[in-house]
Amino acid sequence: MSSLDESSTKILVLGDSCVGKTSLCHCIAGGGEPPGGGRSFDSTIGATVVMAWHEYRAGTPEQRTELLELWDIGGMVAHRQAAQVFFEGAVGAILVHDLTNKRSEENLATWLTMLDGKPRGAAPKSSKDPAAVALKVDIESCNIPVLIVGTKADLVPHKGPVSYDRLHIDSLKIILRGSANSITLSRFFDSCLDRTRRTSLNSSSSSFFTKPRSMTPNLPGASASAAAAAANVTNRTMSPYTSVLMGS
Template sequence: MTTLEKVRVLVVGDSGVGKSCLVHLICHNQVCSNPSYTIGAAVDVKIHEYKEGTPKQKSYFIELWDVGGSVNHSNSRHVFYNQVNGIILVHELTNRKSQLNLRKWLAEVLSRDNGGGRSKSTSEYDPEQFAGCQVPILVLGTKADQVDSKREAYLSNTSLIAEECGADEFNLDCLNVKHLAPGSTNSVKLSRFFDKVVFRRFYQYPARDSPQKVIDRRQVSRESSQVGYNFKHASKF
């Protein structure tokens, strides 16, 4: 049985911005035209080739945790925020509010209690809160097909969250496989982001970090089926 080391990447953003379609496109290179409503979190896996084409090339599992964006579950989402190795912030290009809310999402993830308790209040955004943050971050704008070129340029110039976090960003249409086609600019940016996540987890602090548990596809399936169970119990807190 082939086993690979894994990293965990959270995919967060407002409800309805297209996170589930994005994750499906990344992991399966297929369009998900009829996604279901995410309750709790859904987990999918992509095999990523770290440093592809170099002598250091090595395969890793990228666990993508698609966290439901409903405000009704804001007090119990913290159960998914442990051992985060990377964060993908997703907003909809036709919804300005979803972009502004990325600050709240990042605050919610990064200000979680170290002991696994509830996240601290995120009502006020403080850019200094993220100073020195070492978790790789990627900002993605969805539904690019619904935005005219003038407004898209405006939005890309006002994505302050990416600038504040030193994050890469790009826009795409999750219903068009060409937007993540191998060799495309978007695909290269995504691959570089995953390289950063793997590097920080396994190479930047090798003496401090212990190797994470290796997994196979059957284990991923088991973990995915348990997510809903954990969320139901968390909602009682």
Template structure:
């Protein structure tokens, strides 16, 4: 793949740790970012297909969308163009924030349908990205340090629409340990994002050649 920009939206309520997660993914754990108004954009370098002949450096754009109710619908419509992946973030110590992801999902789905863009519903395991026309989607449960029991709670019921996606649970202030399952899932997610970007670019090129 050529070096290119791959757009990822981070969606979730205000205060769930989206901005802190972005800083940590960009190599700045323990930072204290201010609340997001509108959107903040950060970039990171990702090694696509690391350790294989296809390995290349890809630029990931992390679009941290403010979670305030007043901006929610506008944000979903304005910032969803050319998106290559979705990260839903909720606070493990606040079950309401997980329930509210359904609202973000509905808003984004409406926009995707209106624009004729790629869908992100139904089958969305990261290994299936090359086979179907859906956006890679990752769920992040933040503030694991405040609610470590939730991951082990047999009575915890994930929202139905979230069950189809990979989920990691983290303390957003701490670096995700190299070699951990969480690190592997994040890397696979970014790989899937790069595949979508490459596929979209190829489709656009084919359309231009036909004109």
């Protein structure tokens, strides 16, 4: 399932169910709390697309405003194989875990494998934090830019930085411009847009993530309803900060 609009850039938001992916998307888009003033979202089934603006290379002569598609992919175990029909056309991925749920962090390796098809082995035991070392290697070897985001930072303020780009956020609050998290996020989006530029200059690329937009999903294990939902979405332009529900 490729990008909804030729002028926007598709970025996947992946992670286990209920880790805060939907809240994060609205946080990035500047929406703050959920519509209606509530404090939580229902679990996503299929995919939801949230549109957001980004200032590419802000403060430089190359600065320009770009439209991003944040594809919030449902994380339920039963739907993971079907979720891959939404991966096509993505030029970056945000992997989300709950800082209060260690298993959701351990499962990030599974989401990386879904992205690039590379199996992940056991973490090395030669460091104080072998899981972090293994995840750093996996991120650097992935064929698209990847950013790790830990949510619910307000509940675990003792969590410190790690050896690779990672955000620890309270996704019920807007990310303040000029903050460390804002700068890291901006650099990540810039790298995704740089990849888009390289892809346009090399149209012969055969990468899974740069296949023609006309492709109809036909992945093993994908449910018929998910495939139909993906195939029936047509390209269209939407206002930023709006959500488009996909799947059922």
